[in-house]
Amino acid sequence: MVGKPGLDGHDRGAKVVARALRDAGMEVIYLGLRQTTDTVVDAVEQEDADVVGLSMHNAGHLALAPRILGALADAGLEVPVVIGGIVPDDDRLALADAGVVGGLGPGASAEEVATCVRDAAASRGRG
Secondary structure, eight states, X not given: OEEOBTTOOOOHHHHHHHHXXXXXXXXXXXXXXXXXXXXXXXXXXXXXXXXXXXXXXXXXXXXXXXXXXXXXXXXXXXXXXXXXXXOOHHHXXXXXXXXXXXXXXXXOOHHHHHHHHHHHHHHTTOO
């Protein structure tokens, strides 16, 4: 599942990622722009998602990702979360500490994206 939490209105990268994952043989649900924590958690539960990909370009990653991870845990959903987009190197450790299992920056290849998502799914036992 790929989504754009927060007020970020830039979704070209998320659409490219969704297409790359589909081309790699994965089923992808693209939630679209301006998703709330609740809509992400509800969609994960309804669709039985194996991995959540959050696309971030609005500098909200340190607030939004931990909030979504916490809400997933509160709902009893053990789903790995991967972040893509503009994430400074200094913030990657904090995101990993919060539970984010992978991160991709601008310019990541389709192969890198697919590998990151497959590794995340395998960490859950759903490779």
